Amino acid sequence: MxxxxxxxxxxxxxxxxxxxxxxxxxxxxxxxxxxxxxxxxxxxxxxxxxxxxxxxxxxxxxxxxxxxxxxxxxxxxxxxxxxxxxxxxxxxxxxxxxxxxxxxxxxxxxxxxxxxxxxxxxxxxxxxxxxxxxxxxxxxxxxxxxxxxxxxxxxxxxxxxPQDPAGLVRPGHLPGYFANPWNSGGLEGLDPSDPIPLIGTGLTAVDLVIEAEARGHRGPIHAYSRHGILPHRHQAAPSRVHSGHTDIAGMHTPTARSLLKQVRSEARQWQAEGGDWRSVIDGVRPVAQTLWRGLAEPERRRFLRHVAPRWDVHRHRIAPQIDDRIQAAREGGQFEVVAARVLALEVDEATRGIRMRIRPRGASEDESRVYRRVFNCTGPSxxxxxxxxxxxxxxxxxxxxxxxxxxxxxxxxxxxxxxxxxxxxxxxxxxxxxxxxxxxxxxxxxxxxxxxxxxxxxxxxx
Ligand SMILES: Cc1cc2nc3c(=O)[nH]c(=O)nc-3n(C[C@H](O)[C@H](O)[C@H](O)COP(=O)(O)OP(=O)(O)OC[C@H]3O[C@@H](n4cnc5c(N)ncnc54)[C@H](O)[C@@H]3O)c2cc1C
Missing domain, CATH: 3.50.50.60 (FAD/NAD(P)-binding domain)
Incomplete structure (x- = not known):
């Protein structure tokens, strides 16, 4: 004692x-x-x-x-x-x-x-x-x-x-593959005209695009994800503040599906009244922990599989200045978002680079592209x-x-x-x-x- x-x-x-x-x-x-x-x-x-x-x-x-x-x-x-x-x-x-x-x-x-x-x-x-x-x-x-x-x-x-996308890489077997771009210094020493491939189109990918630009990178940047959706931008200043999500907060025994339906319907209604969907998402934030706690385990699993990717894209937004730069890079042709599944990464024997095999969304055949370095931007595991x-x-x-x-x-x-x-x-x-x-x-x-x-x-x- x-x-x-x-x-x-x-x-x-x-x-x-x-x-x-x-x-x-x-x-x-x-x-x-x-x-x-x-x-x-x-x-x-x-x-x-x-x-x-x-x-x-x-x-x-x-x-x-x-x-x-x-x-x-x-x-x-x-x-x-x-x-x-x-x-x-x-x-x-x-x-x-x-x-x-x-x-x-x-x-x-x-x-x-x-x-x-x-x-x-x-x-x-x-x-x-x-x-x-x-x-x-x-x-x-x-x-x-x-x-x-x-x-x-x-x-x-x-x-x-971050976790390597399933089955993509055998650890230690792929020189030039950056598993965790947050602390890898992966852009150091890269030829400014080399293409940069990013696996993922979320906040980490946005960070890499901004950093590459800040370093004067001139080569193309390709970001791959299944749906090819980038984070949304913040509103400069909310025109109308949405208040009171009583319908969502008060939902008894919610399911992943019923939550998604309710948020969508409130967002649609709010937009029809001249509001912005972001205010609806921001209104859900204070009750998000309570809603999660109200989900039974099978519903949590469903939420993770079907709702979480959409929630993340709408909830994690970027500063308007950052979005302006991303859009300018897209319009200028330097930055391309590719909706595709990355199927495999392997050493390209001819160039000693990395061959990336992808299946573009909606395509029936795979494509291959070769890069010197590849960055895993899929975010925290x-x-x-x-x-x-x-x-x-x-x-x-x-x-x-x-x-x-x-x-x-x-x-x-x-x-x-x-x-x-x-x-x-x-x-x-x-x-x-x-x-x-x-x-x-x-x-x-x-x-x-x-x-x-x-x-x-x-x-x-x-
Ligand atoms: C890129 C990025 C941008 C973000 N921007 C925002 C934002 O604008 N606004 C916002 O609200 N949130 C933002 N966030 C959310 C962010 O996660 C939190 O704001 C916060 O930084 C998390 O802090 P943490 O200390 O929990 O974790 P971390 O920041 O990950 O810190 C954990 C620390 O623990 C250390 N550590 C781990 N294990 C050990 C050990 N065994 N012994 C000793 N040390 C150890 C690590 O080295 C690390 O420094 C952002 C997150 C990221 C990744």
Whole structure:
């Protein structure tokens, strides 16, 4: 038993937005409690993560500044920060993702500098957790061979890395294939006139097009996906705000099909009244977690198969400036979206490049194209078992936690506490962010994560 005035040690694993904000909130909320936070990050920068660690300054946020505060109780916190750096910024500004990373870094630094809570930054990867029942604590083991003890552990590991499209690539057999374009530097050293093929037409593909353009790439860029649909753009300013989705929010025992039908019908009706469908989607967002929780498991599977791709395309939108550039590249002939299934990638013996076999939508025959490099832009994997995280593997192997039935995330209780096989909730190991996807579905945007971080900190300190 620990004496009640002893120091509480909280280990936060992952220094992206979620982990950073748990550390910040612990420091803000600890009051007179003695608490120390160890924030682990395996990458080379804290307070960035995948999204805000981009090296391309032309990558913009896909949410306007007025909605990007990291602090739920101070809605204009980011906008105020941005205005100090750019007096012309306003609530509708789409700031750069690098700027947002700077904001988070400053927030972490200033909080650590003024709070009595010590925030220790450890640039190390946590690879294993061992429960110490007699001590009432957890031992963390790191890739650099260190062992640390903590009273609570927060898993803020972020998104699973992208998964290779089914059966397409045998790992290690395809030089020039970039499985994860977020951290591969795959555009480095590419001949500016080489064609660039992207598998996927979502947000990652848009990022690659913008980065290639920023690097002065002149060659063609081909993006492949079954339906060939790019993300939609945000409205410059909503003309009319759609309020009250009582019909959707109040649906009892919804099914994937009934949800789709209801959203479609409301969008049609709203458009007939002169509104924009985006307002309807935005109106569903606040109740999306409740709707997901109301779906039985077979319906969740149906949702993933039939509805999720459409939901993602309408829900994850891009800044108007980014869309303008994408459309200009399409109209200028540099960027082409190809509706096709990518069937195989193999070494082209003649050129030592990659031969991509595709079946264009509606065609009865396959086509082949040869590229020097190929980029997998299919986005984060929806199966947490697919990644190679030694820590997740250790957690599952040791029976400290388990994937949910759909493997979208870990099995967690309402508080975010891991549920071990057998059903025991472990209040010492808590998860945040994309790891909660099985429980919440919508758990990646700042508006959700900032609330989770504050709630988790309160719970740990209580
Ligand atoms: C390209 C992109 C753009 C986005 N833009 C927006 C936007 O404009 N607005 C918005 O609201 N949301 C946006 N999002 C959503 C975004 O996911 C969240 O905003 C947020 O960044 C997720 O943060 P996270 O900390 O949970 O995960 P991550 O950012 O993935 O961070 C997890 C961190 O944990 C570290 N880590 C993992 N395992 C270990 C380990 N074992 N030991 C130590 N460290 C470890 C990783 O290195 C990583 O830095 C965007 C997402 C992406 C991918």
């Amino acid at each position: 620990k004496p009640c005035d002893s120091e509480q040690v909280v280990a936060v694993i992952g220094g992206g937005f979620s982990g950073t904000m748990v550390a910040v909130q612990l420091a803000r909320l600890a009051g007179t409690r003695r608490c120390r936070v160890i924030l682990f990050e395996k990458g080379n920068r804290f307070a960035r993560g995948v999204a805000y660690g981009t090296t391309c300054e032309q990558h913009l946020l896909n949410v306007p500044a007025g909605h990007m505060s990291a602090l739920p109780d101070e809605p204009s916190h980011f906008l105020d920060w941005l205005r100090r750096h750019d007096p012309d910024a306003h609530a509708g500004t789409f700031a750069s993702r690098q700027q947002y990373g700077n904001y988070l870094e400053e927030l972490l630094g200033s909080t650590a500098g003024t709070s009595p809570v010590e925030i220790e930054l450890s640039n190390d990867e946590v690879v294993d957790l061992v429960e110490e029942p007699s001590e009432g604590s957890i031992t963390l083991k790191t890739a650099r061979g260190n062992s640390r003890r903590a009273d609570h552990v927060v898993l803020a590991l972020g998104h699973a890395p 929806r199966d947490i078992r697919a990644g190679s995280s030694p820590l997740l593997k250790a957690i599952i192997r040791r029976g400290l936690g388990q994937p949910g039935p759909l493997a979208l995330g870990l099995d967690v209780g309402d508080s975010g506490a891991l549920i071990a096989p057998g059903g025991r909730e472990n209040a010492r190991i808590l998860a945040i962010g994309p790891l909660l996807k099985e429980k919440l579905w919508e758990t990646t945007a700042i508006r959700e994560l900032r609330v989770q971080a504050a709630d988790l900190a309160r719970q740990i300190l209580s």
